[in-house]
Amino acid sequence: EIFLKQEACIADDDSLNGWMEDGSVPEGWKMKKQDGKNFGNMSLLSPNGISYPSRKIALQSLIGSGSSKEELAAMRKLLSHEMWKESDLLPEYWLYKLQASKAVLILTDEGKELKSKQSVMEVLKSSKDDIEKMEMFYDMIGAHKLLVKYDWLDNQESVPEGWKLRNVDGNSGKQSILSPKGTSFSNRKIALQSLINSGASEMEVSSMREKL
Numbered sequence: 001e002i003f004l005k006q007e008a009c010i011a012d013d014d015s016l017n018g019w020m021e022d023g024s025v026p027e028g029w030k031m032k033k034q035d036g037k038n039f040g041n042m043s044l045l046s047p048n049g050i051s052y053p054s055r056k057i058a059l060q061s062l063i064g065s066g067s068s069k070e071e072l073a074a075m076r077k078l079l080s081h082e083m084w085k086e087s088d089l090l091p092e093y094w095l096y097k098l099q100a101s102k103a104v105l106i107l108t109d110e111g112k113e114l115k116s117k118q119s120v121m122e123v124l125k126s127s128k129d130d131i132e133k134m135e136m137f138y139d140m141i142g143a144h145k146l147l148v149k150y151d152w153l154d155n156q157e158s159v160p161e162g163w164k165l166r167n168v169d170g171n172s173g174k175q176s177i178l179s180p181k182g183t184s185f186s187n188r189k190i191a192l193q194s195l196i197n198s199g200a201s202e203m204e205v206s207s208m209r210e211k212l
Contacts, residue, residue, distance in 0.1 A: 090137060
């Protein structure tokens with residue numbers, strides 16, 4: 001308690017030195033740009049005078065201190081400014097973030113940050129429905145990574161509608177094709193076999209067969 005009072009006091013003394021209201025933080029909060037080795041990054045100041053280096057850490061602190069649902073919702077919504085996103089495939093109040101390394105970070109409703117699929121599945125092991133949705137989520141992320149990694153061509157007559165293709169290895173003539181769900185295949189024959197094995201509709205199968 002003494003520490004918090006001291007920290008709040010320091011923040012109050014500093015409130016005239018760069019702290020400002022901003023639409024990217026909840027009402028009553030303030031922010032400013034950091035100096036020194038963290039130059040350009042933003043710090044947040046709570047209504048109680050406590051400073052945080054990011055919205056994520058502020059949210060984790062609010063969760064740990066038992067803040068109201070309204071306060072949590074207000075901060076969670078603004079984590080989009082730190083590239084945290086929502087997904088219908090994640091449990092309620094969970095967020096995810098794609099890093100530059102293409103790794104996926106997950107932030108749970110309790111504020112716990114999970115850095116691997118294994119750790120996520122361990123948390124969800126008691127819920128079959130959540131696990132199934134999470135598998136779909138990681139499939140979606142994999143498809144997104146593949147989509148942004150290469151230059152895919154749309155609306156090509158040599159593949160069915162909704163599929164994409166790209167040239168492989170320069171001028172070798174080899175091509176890869178990408179399904180509407182984001183699965184990549186090295187040729188149309190393998191794609192056709194996959195469609196058949198997965199129980200795709202007759203229309204999907206025949207559409208691919210016509211492109212062989």
